[in-house]
Amino acid sequence: MGVYSVPAEVSVILLDIEGTTTPIAFVKDILFPYIKDRVKEYLRAHWEEEECQQDVSLLRKQALADSNLEGAVPIPLETGTREEELERVIQAVVDNVYWQMSLDRKTTALKQLQGHMWRAAYATGQVTGEVFEDVVPAVRKWRAAGLKVYIYSSGSVEAQKLLFGHSTEGDILELIDGHFDTQIGHKVESESYRRIATSIGCSPSNILFLTDVAREAVAAEEADVHVAVVVRPGNAGLTDDEKSYYSLITSFSELFLPSS
Ligand SMILES: [Mg+2]
Incomplete structure (x- = not known):
C-alpha cells in the first residue's frame, strides 16, 4: 500500500x-438521518409551495403503485383545509418516506423529495x-x-x-x-x-x-x-x-x- x-x-x-x-459516514450518518429528522418540519414549512405539492403527488402515485407491498403506507388526499386534516396527510407522507427508507428504496419520488430537502439543507449551511x-x-x-x-x-x-x-x-x-x-x-x-x-x-x-x-x-x-x-x-x-x-x-x- x-x-x-x-x-x-x-x-x-x-x-x-x-x-x-x-467518508461513508457522511452519507450514512449525516445525509440520510437529516431526511428522517427533518422531513416533517420540511413538509410543514413548504407545504403550500408548488414544488412541495409536486413532490407529494409523486409520492402519492408511488404509494398507489406500492399498495400491494407488505407494510406499504398509503397517502390520502387532503379532503379539507382543517389543521388536523393537513396534519394527517403530512404524517402519512412522513410514514411513507420512513417506510421507503427502511427498505433502502430508490424510487424517483423518494429521491426527488430527498434532493429538494438536501438542496435546502446545503443552501442554509445546515449540511456541508x-x-x-x-x-x-x-x-x-x-x-x-x-x-x-x-x-x-x-x-x-x-x-x-x-x-x-x-x-x-x-x-x-x-x-x-x-x-x-x-x-x-x-x-x-x-x-x-x-x-x-x-x-x-x-x-x-x-x-x-x-x-x-x-x-x-x-x-x-x-x-x-x-x-x-x-x-x-x-x-x-x-x-x-x-x-x-x-x-x-x-x-x-x-x-x-x-x-x-
Ligand atoms: Mg464508494
Whole structure:
C-alpha cells in the first residue's frame, strides 16, 4: 500500500464519492438521518409551495403503485383545509418516506423529495459536504498536469453538485469536468465504464477509476479502465485476494503522475 504510478496513457481520473472522496459516514450518518429528522418540519414549512405539492403527488402515485407491498403506507388526499386534516396527510407522507427508507428504496419520488430537502439543507449551511483533506490538493495537481477529473457516483448528479458546491473546502465544482450517475448504468456493470469513456470522448484505457468497492473495480477493469482501490477509515474491508490483486491507496497524495 502507498504508491500508485499513474500509467502514461491516463488522461482522465474518474472518482467515486462514498468511501473515496468522502467518508461513508457522511452519507450514512449525516445525509440520510437529516431526511428522517427533518422531513416533517420540511413538509410543514413548504407545504403550500408548488414544488412541495409536486413532490407529494409523486409520492402519492408511488404509494398507489406500492399498495400491494407488505407494510406499504398509503397517502390520502387532503379532503379539507382543517389543521388536523393537513396534519394527517403530512404524517402519512412522513410514514411513507420512513417506510421507503427502511427498505433502502430508490424510487424517483423518494429521491426527488430527498434532493429538494438536501438542496435546502446545503443552501442554509445546515449540511456541508465532506471531502477528505487530501482530495482538493491532489485534484488541483492533476488538473495542473492537464488531466481531466470526473465523478461517477450512485448519488444523483444533482446531489453530487450540492456536495461539491457546498463542501468543507468551499465550492469546488470548478475542479470537476463532469458528473455521471446511474443514468449511464450501474457501477458494477462494465458497460457503464465504456459509455462513460464514449461520453467523455476518450478510450477506456485513458481513464483511471478510483473506488473503494471491489465489485466496481472488477467492472471497470473488464472495460479496460485502470483502477486503484481506495482504503479510507470506515470503508468495508477487502478480502486478502482483493488486497493483493489491486493497487491500494489510502490518500490521493499516493498517486504519482508520470513526469513529462
Ligand atoms: Mg464508494
